[in-house]
Amino acid sequence: MASAPRIAVGGILTECNDFGGVPIDLEAFERFELRRGDEVLGARSGVMGGMLDALSGRGATAAPLLFGSTSPGGPVTTECYEALRRELLDRLRAVGPVDGVLLALHGAAVAETVDDVEGDLLERVRGLVGPEVRVVATLDLHAHVTGEMVRFADGLLGWETYPHVDTYTTGRRGADLLLDAVSGSVRPCMALAKVPVLTGAVNGSTEGDGPFATLMRRAKALEARPGVLSTSMFLVNPFLDRPGMGSGGLVITDGDPDTARREAAALAAEYWERRHDLEPEMSSPRDAVRAGLGIEGGPVLLLETADACGGGAAGDGVACVAALIELAPDAPSMAPVVDPDAAAACHAAGAGAPVDLRLGHRVDPRWGEPVEISGVVETLGAGRFAYRGGIWEGTVGEMGPTAVVRAGGLRILVSTHPTYEWQGEQFESVGLDADGAKFVVVKNPMNYRIAYPGARAAIVVDSPGPTPASCRALPYVRMARPFFPFDDDIKGLQPEVFASSE
Numbered sequence: 001m002a003s004a005p006r007i008a009v010g011g012i013l014t015e016c017n018d019f020g021g022v023p024i025d026l027e028a029f030e031r032f033e034l035r036r037g038d039e040v041l042g043a044r045s046g047v048m049g050g051m052l053d054a055l056s057g058r059g060a061t062a063a064p065l066l067f068g069s070t071s072p073g074g075p076v077t078t079e080c081y082e083a084l085r086r087e088l089l090d091r092l093r094a095v096g097p098v099d100g101v102l103l104a105l106h107g108a109a110v111a112e113t114v115d116d117v118e119g120d121l122l123e124r125v126r127g128l129v130g131p132e133v134r135v136v137a138t139l140d141l142h143a144h145v146t147g148e149m150v151r152f153a154d155g156l157l158g159w160e161t162y163p164h165v166d167t168y169t170t171g172r173r174g175a176d177l178l179l180d181a182v183s184g185s186v187r188p189c190m191a192l193a194k195v196p197v198l199t200g201a202v203n204g205s206t207e208g209d210g211p212f213a214t215l216m217r218r219a220k221a222l223e224a225r226p227g228v229l230s231t232s233m234f235l236v237n238p239f240l241d242r243p244g245m246g247s248g249g250l251v252i253t254d255g256d257p258d259t260a261r262r263e264a265a266a267l268a269a270e271y272w273e274r275r276h277d278l279e280p281e282m283s284s285p286r287d288a289v290r291a292g293l294g295i296e297g298g299p300v301l302l303l304e305t306a307d308a309c310g311g312g313a314a315g316d317g318v319a320c321v322a323a324l325i326e327l328a329p330d331a332p333s334m335a336p337v338v339d340p341d342a343a344a345a346c347h348a349a350g351a352g353a354p355v356d357l358r359l360g361h362r363v364d365p366r367w368g369e370p371v372e373i374s375g376v377v378e379t380l381g382a383g384r385f386a387y388r389g390g391i392w393e394g395t396v397g398e399m400g401p402t403a404v405v406r407a408g409g410l411r412i413l414v415s416t417h418p419t420y421e422w423q424g425e426q427f428e429s430v431g432l433d434a435d436g437a438k439f440v441v442v443k444n445p446m447n448y449r450i451a452y453p454g455a456r457a458a459i460v461v462d463s464p465g466p467t468p469a470s471c472r473a474l475p476y477v478r479m480a481r482p483f484f485p486f487d488d489d490i491k492g493l494q495p496e497v498f499a500s501s502e
């Protein structure tokens with residue numbers, strides 16, 4: 001190519017939950033990250049930072065579109081998705097002819113009226129730029145990758161790590177693959193293979209020797225082979241309820257469809273073999289507190305994974321709070337609860353004031369009853385904090401008006417908005433220190449590992465909620481049986497394969 005390639009960049013990055021949580025609206029993106037036009041070029045970290053650095057490093061020109069990301073929640077509202085999509089496509093039209101399109105997506109976003117946001121977006125982008133312009137997208141490894149996404153993209157690349165510490169480098173990898181394809185030095189040929197396995201994320205770490213770590217290493221080893229351009233492993237976000245969900249592998253080769261198909265199918269078959277290892281061991285909240293009391297020192301982490309804001313839950317569960325009040329009322333403990341009404345009541349009462357609260361399950365009442373708390377408002381705040389590292393390095397998260405309420409030994413961080421948990425930034429921002437705590441209630445299945453490396457123990461709690469450690473508790477309607485964990489054996493099962501048409 002004679003002149004510098006011109007690459008349109010943009011994306012919509014969020015993850016959805018069909019069983020609970022607060023619907024994602026435009027305000028949720030505005031509160032988190034919504035960059036329009038040239039503002040996209042200001043991204044310095046995360047996936048977009050990696051894309052931009054790689055493009056400029058190779059002399060390509062970025063034509064910025066729109067990039068929005070936000071903490072997971074219920075399905076994106078129709079109004080919000082249509083507004084973001086319209087603006088992204090309008091900007092793509094307005095930037096004129098490009099040599100390639102590079103999109104930072106999640107893969108497990110749905111809208112109220114769209115089952116497959118990323119497939120829809122890729123189809124429309126493809127419709128605008130035509131079949132000759134190369135289109136590459138990056139995805140979360142929890143993506144619900146569909147045949148449409150494979151059909152309308154030239155390349156799809158997932159994060160390689162969980163916890164997700166490689167978003168920047170995956171952004172770079174996506175840009176490199178796209179530029180190689182644009183220059184004609186490679187001809188990406190993609191195959192996705194899935195098996196119907198839906199599991200929670202507790203055993204999904206890519207570190208150590210767990211089942212998903214082993215699968216990921218097996219997939220990544222293929223990249224050393226000549227002609228293999230990229231491999232991804234996907235542990236599908238199991239908190240969607242859409243047709244055709246599954247987990248497996250995606251392989252991109254240089255013009256070799258047979259190898260792509262064969263290796264992707266082999267990865268998916270291996271995934272099926274490891275399905276039982278991905279299921280968690282769990283304790284009831286009360287058993288978890290009792291077990292923690294039997295452990296010397298702290299902190300003991302109570303993993304209330306069913307209420308993970310990072311999986312789209314409302315964060316308003318109180319199962320562990322109730323168990324702590326009943327069984328360990330004086331133990332120094334800390335717990336997060338999203339409850340806008342309680343946060344407002346605390347702000348009205350003022351710092352130092354006693355409060356009686358009915359706390360929890362007021363945002364998403366489907367999953368439990370509030371708990372009665374008599375305590376004292378210790379501190380009040382505006383709820384802003386900055387993420388350190390990961391997907392949102394440097395991005396300001398907004399919990400909205402917050403309060404720390406003390407009841408016996410328990411300090412509860414009451415916030416207004418749900419926010420993705422990463423390294424304990426929320427607790428730190430209100431002065432709560434896990435080091436002095438006996439119990440810390442953690443509402444994520446994985447990132448606690450980087451947030452609390454010194455924890456004495458981490459106990460997975462079996463509580464009601466839309467993001468449980470095992471999917472057995474979820475009332476799927478649209479995801480058709482048979483699938484694991486409901487169906488342990490499926491006669492004649494073969495991985496489902498979707499391949500690019502080349």
Ligand SMILES: [Zn+2]
Nearest residue numbers: 140141142164
């Ligand atoms: Zn993820």
